[in-house]
Amino acid sequence: MAMTEGNLEAPTRHPLDWQNPEFYDQTKIDAELERVFDVCHGCRRCVNLCGSFPTLFDLIDGTPDGELEQVNKADYQTVVDQCYLCDVCYMTKCPYVPPHPWNIDFPHLMLRQKAKNFQDDKATVRDKVLSATDKMGFFAGIPIVTQAVNAVNKTGLARLMLEGALGVHKDAWLPEYATKTFPQLAAKSSTFPVIDGKKTPGKVAIFATCYINYNEPGIGQDLIKILQHNEIPYELVEKEACCGMPKLELGDLESVAANKEKNIPKLAELARAGYAILTPIPSCTLMFKQELPLMFPGDTAVQAVKEAMWDPFEYLVARHKDGLLKTNFTTELGHVSYHLACHSRVQNVGQKTAEALRLIPGTVVNVVERCSGHSGTWGVKKEFHEMAKKIGKPVFKRMAEEEPNFISSDCQLAGHHIEQGMAELGLPPTPMAHPLTLMAKGYGL
The missing domain is CATH 1.10.506 (GTPase Activation - p120GAP; domain 1)
Incomplete structure (x- = not known):
């Protein structure tokens, strides 16, 4: 095929004709x-x-x-x-x-x-299990069970058995389960006065995501601390199901549709009530901003949720431009090496996380804009883990430049993958923290 000039206009996406x-x-x-x-x-x-x-x-x-x-x-x-x-x-x-x-x-x-x-029923048991993130979270919130599961997952023998039985690479980083889930830890709402800005709704609904709910609820707690410090009222989205991204990556579109039916009615009600809906994991944000609207272009509820969905730092920076974000930071962060995750990049909102962290005095942010190679369930698979490390190697090296005080990524899975990759390259150990955790730290919270 002969080459022709490339497109100079902004990319546009056609709906996914998956029901044809x-x-x-x-x-x-x-x-x-x-x-x-x-x-x-x-x-x-x-x-x-x-x-x-x-x-x-x-x-x-x-x-x-x-x-x-x-x-x-x-x-x-x-x-x-x-x-x-x-x-x-x-x-x-x-x-x-x-x-x-x-x-x-x-x-x-x-x-x-x-x-x-x-x-055609070609998906493996391994792939079906890894994509069922909400079902895998069943262990979370039961202290004795989570402690046992976490301990077993750290042993070399158990990881060898897991590799043999399910094809999960024995050296790949796996998240631990939390002894208390995010809903068990977090207050369901706060009651500050609603102050709308020109760019931002004055109240927030938090769609926590499977990862925050079951694995690292502290990140969700840090988001709440930031909202409370800025006197922004919030509500938790109750009884949320998985956003559907792991099922999408598997090609299980019927399960994506089933989860949409569980989530969208509640989220659409919040959107129509004037809430900004925040998700602390960029893959989940992208699911509601892009993939579900493309799968269901004629569904007005899906489109309403799309318009109300925000990346947390997209919202906070817009809040700052409204003159409504507090900048009374107390703790310098020093040098932060920040990885801009792929599912953040493709939302076309710019480097909002770096912009927000730079509001903190005494903070320098080095942005690394390249794929870390992890990509959720793909990078832990036996046949792809070495490729995930190869893709991420340039990122590992760049994150270590200038002796950072912290490494960070909006995608916490990528953050852990980078942390592991840096260690395997013998690079100096550096604390890893989610950007929401760093911003809460900047406020002294």
Whole structure:
């Protein structure tokens, strides 16, 4: 395919036609894979983003004539397997996304094949278990159980058994379960007067996410401390289900739809009542801002939630521009190496976390804007963990530059992966803390 000029307009996303039977037609999927792969072969701009593109180019370069048509279509799956739907190729690299006439949407094409694989019952038990984050959180909040599970997960023998039974790499970092869940620890609401700004609603609903609920509720507690310090009333979203991102990454779109039916009615009610909805994990924010609206473009409730959904630091910076954020910080943070997570980058809100942390006197923020390689459930799998470390290696090195006082990422999973990667490279140990924890610290809370 002859090259043409790239698109200079802002990327736009077409709805995901996942309920159309043709979406799952393998012949049509193969034809679209071939079309898109041919464009990628001629461009190669995304070669350094993840494993999908080097895998594709190696397949092509390994043929007698270096042509895509000589690649066995069965090998296309090796390209799909390397994609963890970070969306960076679409949002920051590819010049041929819509409205360009070539209409390239590499991540959603990979998702289409994953959905076909799931429909054909090709998902493993391991993948189904890892994607059931809310069910895995069953252990959280039961102190004796969580202590036992956490202890077992730290032993080498147990990790070898887990690798053999489920294919979870024995060296990959796994989150611990909390002895008390976020809802058990947090007050359900606060009652400050509502002060709306020009840019920001004056009241907040917190969608805590599975990770905050079950693994690190302290991050949610830090968000509450920041809101209370700024006299912003909040409510917790009660009985929330998983946002659906792990199921989306698996291609289990029916489960995504089922979780949407559990979450959206409550969230839409809050949105229509004038709440800003905050999620402390960027993948969950992205799910409500982008993926669900694209899956359900005609659902007005989904669209209402999209408009009300904020990244926490997007909200706090906008609150500052409204002149309503307190800047009475008491504790300098020094040098912070901050990793801008992929699912934060593709929300197109800018470097709001770094902007907020720079409000704290005596704080210098070094922004590392590159994929850490972890990507949730993908990076812990036996067959992909070494690739996750390879992708993250440049990030590990850059995070250690200038001897930081803290390393941080909006994606706490990425933060732990970076912390582990730095240690394995023998880089100086540095405290890792979520940006919300750092901002609370800046306030002296």
